[in-house]
Amino acid sequence: MSGGAMKTRIAILFCALALGALARSSLAYAEGPSARKDAVSSPVVHNSDADAMRVQGELRYRANCGRCHAAPRKFPPRMMATVLRHMRVRATITDEDMRLVLFYMTQ
Amino acid sequence: MDNPAELEWSLVLLYLCKKAGSRRGLRASLPAWTLLLFFLSFATAQAFPQSSDEKPVSILTGTAGYFNFITAGQNQIDEQVNPVLLVPLGDRWLVESRMECEGAFQRPPGGGPYGGQVSKNLDYAQADYIANPYVTVTMGRFLTPFGIFNERLYPIWIRSLQQDPLILPLSAESSDGMMLRGGFPASAKTNLTYAVYASAVSTDHNNLQSDRNVGGRVSIFFPGTRVELGASFQRLLQDSRTNAFGFHFAWLSTRLPLNVHSEYARSNEGSGYWVDGAYRLSQLHFWQKAMRRTELAGRAEQFFMGSAGWEVAQLWGLPAANTREGEFGVNYYLRDGLKAVASYGRQFSPAGNLNLWTVGIAYRFLIPLGRSGAQ
Numbered sequence: 001m002s003g004g005a006m007k008t009r010i011a012i013l014f015c016a017l018a019l020g021a022l023a024r025s026s027l028a029y030a031e032g033p034s035a036r037k038d039a040v041s042s043p044v045v046h047n048s049d050a051d052a053m054r055v056q057g058e059l060r061y062r063a064n065c066g067r068c069h070a071a072p073r074k075f076p077p078r079m080m081a082t083v084l085r086h087m088r089v090r091a092t093i094t095d096e097d098m099r100l101v102l103f104y105m106t107q
Numbered sequence: 108m109d110n111p112a113e114l115e116w117s118l119v120l121l122y123l124c125k126k127a128g129s130r131r132g133l134r135a136s137l138p139a140w141t142l143l144l145f146f147l148s149f150a151t152a153q154a155f156p157q158s159s160d161e162k163p164v165s166i167l168t169g170t171a172g173y174f175n176f177i178t179a180g181q182n183q184i185d186e187q188v189n190p191v192l193l194v195p196l197g198d199r200w201l202v203e204s205r206m207e208c209e210g211a212f213q214r215p216p217g218g219g220p221y222g223g224q225v226s227k228n229l230d231y232a233q234a235d236y237i238a239n240p241y242v243t244v245t246m247g248r249f250l251t252p253f254g255i256f257n258e259r260l261y262p263i264w265i266r267s268l269q270q271d272p273l274i275l276p277l278s279a280e281s282s283d284g285m286m287l288r289g290g291f292p293a294s295a296k297t298n299l300t301y302a303v304y305a306s307a308v309s310t311d312h313n314n315l316q317s318d319r320n321v322g323g324r325v326s327i328f329f330p331g332t333r334v335e336l337g338a339s340f341q342r343l344l345q346d347s348r349t350n351a352f353g354f355h356f357a358w359l360s361t362r363l364p365l366n367v368h369s370e371y372a373r374s375n376e377g378s379g380y381w382v383d384g385a386y387r388l389s390q391l392h393f394w395q396k397a398m399r400r401t402e403l404a405g406r407a408e409q410f411f412m413g414s415a416g417w418e419v420a421q422l423w424g425l426p427a428a429n430t431r432e433g434e435f436g437v438n439y440y441l442r443d444g445l446k447a448v449a450s451y452g453r454q455f456s457p458a459g460n461l462n463l464w465t466v467g468i469a470y471r472f473l474i475p476l477g478r479s480g481a482q
Contacts, residue, residue: 063330067359067366068255069265070387070402073443075473078480081163085201086193088237091259092290092300092326095240106161 057104060097077106163195165476172263174467184212204232245286252302252324253278253339254370255355264471267385267404274379276424277372282306283317298328319344333359349375376415381408402438430456444471
């Protein structure tokens, strides 16, 4: 087998393994939040926690959204959830930033 | 570093950068990228929980605009509607697309009624799958992640000046294929973002054209100072098989209502840069109601011819000679998503200097296609 063909096979093998690993991680991520409790999305949020999250959310809203455009006003919660998912992809906002901004914009 | 995972991130990225810089190039670095994917997929143990209680609703959004571009005394009426459809599916899918419908009308030489063509382009139609907090997989037609203008600053209600930067055509604007992208905190004070993609050649349909190419972009963002630095790379895998690379910078002041963006790009067809800034007059103490809605914007840019020659440059939509341009404008926000714009620019080139005037209005609309959850 030529060196080029061997390299191609190795590359294909690596890609297949990577896709498998990605699928595995996606399943783990989809299993639900029970194993990944975090204050950001906890349904029971104490007032002080909520205040802290709002402050963090506002900071991240200003830092992330204002980098490209004039900061928009708040929209209804379900619209905001879609807009944030879009911006997560478009502006590569981190997962944590997206959740805090969503909390700030919908609470 | 706050936790050991961050050190692992740094080591993996360091290894990748070293590999990408080696002579063996992309094929040699493929196993390294695969290793990164592996790491990403097993790193979900410390993942953030997913969605909040709010179920996202489909949205029809986009922009509409009416502009007069007066170039060297010749008026062009530009009308455009650019609808964006966002359809979230489940917790981790998003199908999104943007169409650009633009009519450009001019009087013929010697006078007569305005005439012209209406062009329709599909800018992107993509399915995004949020695999985990670090990786989003995008499939379909997507905006090429090269620099920041094409992906983030292009919509008419976002850009501070309506003229395209001279170097915008240096990289493909849309690609058809697959992309991996994401952003994650590298430390308490820095976020890293990346995008890597492969695009297939598509020539069958005028509105879906793309080149066969691979590329990527990486950037680092400092939330404290709100500074972003990044680099982009693209390799064409057809015809001339040339490379393009670029750097970008963005800064949002924490003290002043000022933001600055800049890009540099270089390819076989040419090279150049632009720097633009927008300053909101909200800090002025007089006429506050009007001043806080007013924004001053300016841009300086330069284009240098590449080795491919002026015929190729023109084919790509680039200037046919070395060109310098300065532009200054005023934007007035009538309400959220609606702004009136006016600007003046001067272009200097061996082919002739000319004035560029722009007057118009840009509007962003947002319509929920279902119950929006409004109180």
